Amino acid sequence: MGLAATTFIAALLYAVSGFGFAVLAAPLFLLFANSAQAIQLVIILSTALSLVVIPGLWRSIAPALLLRLAFGSIAGLPVGLFAFRHADPIMVRGLAGTIILVFAALMAVLRRRLGRPWAPLAMSRGRDVVAGAISGIATALVGMAGPPVLIYLLLGGASPPTVRATLLTFFSLSYAATLAAHAATIGVPGSTWLGAAILIPFAVIGGLAGRPLGDRIGADGFAILAISLLAAAGLYTVIAAGISLAARQQ
Numbered sequence: 001m002g003l004a005a006t007t008f009i010a011a012l013l014y015a016v017s018g019f020g021f022a023v024l025a026a027p028l029f030l031l032f033a034n035s036a037q038a039i040q041l042v043i044i045l046s047t048a049l050s051l052v053v054i055p056g057l058w059r060s061i062a063p064a065l066l067l068r069l070a071f072g073s074i075a076g077l078p079v080g081l082f083a084f085r086h087a088d089p090i091m092v093r094g095l096a097g098t099i100i101l102v103f104a105a106l107m108a109v110l111r112r113r114l115g116r117p118w119a120p121l122a123m124s125r126g127r128d129v130v131a132g133a134i135s136g137i138a139t140a141l142v143g144m145a146g147p148p149v150l151i152y153l154l155l156g157g158a159s160p161p162t163v164r165a166t167l168l169t170f171f172s173l174s175y176a177a178t179l180a181a182h183a184a185t186i187g188v189p190g191s192t193w194l195g196a197a198i199l200i201p202f203a204v205i206g207g208l209a210g211r212p213l214g215d216r217i218g219a220d221g222f223a224i225l226a227i228s229l230l231a232a233a234g235l236y237t238v239i240a241a242g243i244s245l246a247a248r249q250q
Contacts (some may be wrong), residue, residue, distance in 0.1 A: 007199045008206040015210025044196040045203050050172030051209045060165035072132025073174045080140025090244045091181050099238025100147045104230035123156035139178045
């Protein structure tokens with residue numbers, strides 16, 4: 001019941017904002033499954049959820065930007081898979097969470113001081129690819145594709161509809177590729193597939209319910225929600241890493 005409720009609420013938020021599923025789902029999943037299984041559940045559910053939410057958002061997608069992000073993500077995926085196998089997962093999570101927190105705080109301060117329109121970073125083709133590559137690494141390593149691309153698009157001043165539609169479409173491609181790579185290299189246990197099959201209907205219902213709500217959020221509300229979710233993601237990741245490190249040292 002707890003997993004189902006969390007999946008529904010996380011899917012609702014994901015459909016509204018275009019990101020944030022892993023922020024809410026991963027913490028509870030980690031209470032009931034080991035780290036590898038929790039990450040794979042997030043990847044499977046995110047893949048299914050993206051396919052449900054995308055229809056109706058095609059006009060807001062920036063095709064060229066999406067292709068560059070996807071190319072970068074594919075390039076970064078092998079690095080993330082290698083790190084998933086060999087890196088210390090606790091240290092990786094702690095570092096990732098710290099970086100996300102720093103960027104969230106920086107964006108909040110800059111947004112307050114610079115006012116609107118707010119675009120302190122100029123987007124370019126090369127930076128699009130780099131942002132996608134970092135996202136690919138993060139997806140394979142910690143199951144969170146959202147923060148790197150979201151940070152980049154917010155700093156670049158992309159419009160809320162473009163951010164939401166591009167993120168959702170990018171996630172559908174990124175998570176699908178990551179899921180295929182996990183299945184081919186690391187392996188996805190049958191129990192993980194079964195758990196995902198049980199939770200997918202709750203994700204679909206949440207996604208369908210959240211899609212119309214996302215159309216009503218203004219630019220200011222979207223920016224506040226985005227920065228808040230980034231801060232929540234970074235804070236959770238740092239706390240989880242600290243708890244795991246303390247448990248390992250005992």
